[in-house]
Amino acid sequence: MQKKTVVLYNPKAxxxxxxxxxLAIGSYLDPLKYNVVIIDGRLEKDPLPKIFSALKDNAVCFAVTVLTGRPIKDALHVSRTVKQKFPDLPIVWGGWHPSLFLFETLLEDSVDIVVKGQGEISFAEVIQKLINKEQLAGVNGIGYKVDNKIIINPERHLADINSFLPLNYNLIDVAAYMQLSGRKQLDYISSQGCRFRCAFCADPAMYKRRWHGYLPQRIGEEIDELWQQHHFEHVHFQDETFFTNRDRVKGVAEEFIKRKLPISWFGTMRADQGVRLPFEIWSLCKKSGLERVMIGMESGTQQMLDWMQKDIRLEHIFETAEQCIKHDIAINFSVIVGFPNEPKESVSETLEVVKRLRRMSSDFVVNIFYYKPYPGNKIADELAIQNYRFPKGLEEWSDFDYVDSGKSDWLTDEQVQHIEAFKFYQQLAWSKPVVSKYVLQQIAKLRCNKNIYAFPLEKKIVRFIKPVKQMS
Ligand code: B12
Ligand code: SF4
Known part of the structure; x- marks a missing residue:
């Protein structure tokens, strides 16, 4: 029997x-039955000719992964063009945005089926039904249309990802990603979901506070095998919370050490997890190549942390920071300011905490974001009751920018200007000393220490010479 082609598309970003x-949904499909083609809009100037050519080869569907924001624009453009050229070909959307806006996504004419949440099993079942020309009733975790009527099937429980086969990285041009990202880095995901309940985050709505992680031995074997093939220098664990289970973390570190893998690695950590991690495991992590962790600090006041259900104590942030200094591990902190009705003092206090952290180590980086309400969580639900206007429909969501610097619905223009200047100066002030930047760094330190951010002339000059990279 001739193999069926499944064309998967990643929008421009x-x-x-x-x-x-x-890779996850494509690797789950039986390679004896399916020819999986991944086309990435980020690697192609014009992806359409490649998509058309792949679809001509006995395609069963065209499937797109969609994040909120700008990727929706390209996903819409490409899906509509494909629909025009292949009107009978089912188009499937999956990923974070369609999962959280299932019904709204199905209102789009070019989208026939949406997979909600974890995609492997649902997508495989959808494809089998499409091939057999059967109804999609009975496939959990999807929404679809029959005669223009939207039907939403029951949800699917999060399956343990240990039951899935390894991702088949041969489906993509690994070297091309490494070259474009500027580092010989392998992106790898070792767990799905998150058990926590932060009131601003989409994860609890997407994965219902469930979490599954690969066993350490599997991670060791897979990374080792991939290393033999691609010789990368760094593994970037893209998990939501890599450090969820300390025995697993210990096991992963031991695997890397045992296999003598010449790599560094990065993982996401909560500050409370850092506090609970025994010294011995920190040491093993360092020995196995842990280079940097990412910690969502979110706010510098306990009051705000409690309000957003972060379930950490402010002290945890400093204690984990101390551990990282002891073990020579860098940290990327992320901070959010401008929550609805956040007191002015809370924002100032957060900036003070940022300074304290930056003074602790030049290996600590702090990224400051403005709060953007995103449905599917407690804060957004409360805002909806207060008639806050969220974007409506895919077109409006495609203009939504999570990381739009200099815009906040809950801070005054003056506060935003102050924070924008602070972001620039704190970054410069406490980064590693560089001879050519010595004077600038001293001025930046003085400004931060004295809280003087007016007339940010240095910022204007530096930004003129080196414009900020677009973030989304
Ligand atoms: C890598 C990553 C990125 C990459 C994007 C990679 C890409 N493909 O383009 C980059 C760096 C570009 C990025 C950017 C941003 N990201 Co991001 N990102 C991630 C991260 C860390 C990993 C994504 C991933 O690969 N996961 C592994 C796969 C296996 O899981 P998955 O994506 O959930 O896919 C499963 C299902 O969703 C489903 N599925 C997914 N796609 C499809 C498609 C089909 C057809 C089907 C059937 C199923 C399906 O099946 C998969 C397997 O089960 C996630 C967090 C996370 N761990 O998921 C955040 C995350 C997705 N990002 C997020 C955010 C907020 C951002 C940013 C705004 C930056 C920021 N401040 O963090 C930007 C802007 C995005 C934009 N608008 O351009 C949010 C949510 C975004 C949203 N609602 O869309 C997340 C969840 C982090 C968080 N908790 O806040 N991100
Ligand atoms: S912010 Fe992080 S810890 Fe909190 S719910 Fe989201 S993924 Fe989990």
Whole structure:
């Protein structure tokens, strides 16, 4: 029997992480039955000719992974063009945005089926039904249309990802991603979901506070095998919370050490997890190549942390920071300011905490974001009750920018200007000393220490010479 082709598309975006979602759903399909083609809009100037040519080869569907924001624009453009050329070909959308806006996504004419949440099993079942020309009733975790009527099937429980086969990285051009991202880095996902309940985050709505992680031995074997093939220098764990289970973390570190893998690695950590991690495991992590962790600090006041259900104590942030200094591990902190009705003092206090952290180590980086309400969580639900206007429909969501610097619905223009200047000066002030930047760094330190951010002339000059990279 001739193999069926399944064409998977990743829309254009500004970063070059490997398309792990498409690798996950594509690798789950039986290679004896399906020819999986992944096309990435980030790697192609014009992806359409490649898509058309792949679809001509006995295609069963065209499937797209969609994040909220700008990727929707390209996903819409490409899906509509494909629909025009192949009107009978089913188009499937999956990923974070369609999962959280299932019904709204199905209102789009070019989208026939939406897979909600974890995609492997649902997508495989959809494809089998499409091939057999059967109704999609009975496939959990999807929404679809019959005679223009939207039907939403029951949800699917999160399956343990240990039951899935390894991702088949041969489906993508690994070297191309490494070259474009500027580092010989392998993107790898070792767990799905998150058990926590932060009131601003989409994860609890997407994965219902469930979490499954690969066993350490599997991670060791897979990374080792991939290393033999691609000789990368760094593994970037894209998990939501890599450090969820400390025995697993210990096991992963031991695997890397045992296999003598010449790599560094990065993982996401909560500050409370850092506090609970025994010294011995920190040491093993360092020995196995842990280079940097990413910690969502979110706010510098306990009051705000409690309000957003972060379930950490402010002290945890400093204690984990101390551990990282002891073990020579860098940290990327992320901070959110401008929550609805956040007191002015809370924002100032957060900036003070940022300074304290930056003074602790030049290996600590702090990224400051403005709160953007995103449905599917407690804060957004409360805003909806207060008639906050969220974007409506895919077109409006495609203009939504999570990381739009300099815009906040809950801060005054003056506060935003202050924070924008602070972001620039704190970054410069406490980064590693560089001779050519010595004077600038001293001025930046003085400004931050004295809280003087007016007339940010240095910022204007530096930004003129080196414009900021687009983030989304
Ligand atoms: C890598 C990554 C990126 C990459 C994008 C990679 C890409 N493909 O383009 C980059 C760096 C570009 C990026 C950018 C941003 N991201 Co991002 N990102 C991630 C991250 C860390 C990993 C994604 C991943 O590969 N996961 C692994 C795969 C296997 O899981 P998955 O994506 O959930 O896919 C499963 C299902 O969703 C489903 N599925 C997914 N796609 C499809 C498609 C089909 C057809 C089907 C059937 C199923 C399906 O099946 C998959 C397997 O089960 C996630 C967090 C996470 N761990 O998921 C955040 C995450 C997706 N990002 C997020 C955010 C907020 C951002 C940013 C705004 C930056 C920021 N401040 O963090 C920007 C802007 C995005 C934009 N608008 O351009 C949010 C949510 C975004 C949203 N609602 O769309 C997340 C969840 C992090 C968080 N908790 O806040 N991101
Ligand atoms: S912010 Fe992080 S820890 Fe909190 S719910 Fe989201 S993924 Fe989990």
């Amino acid at each position: 500004v970063f070059y992480t490997m398309p792990l979602a498409l």
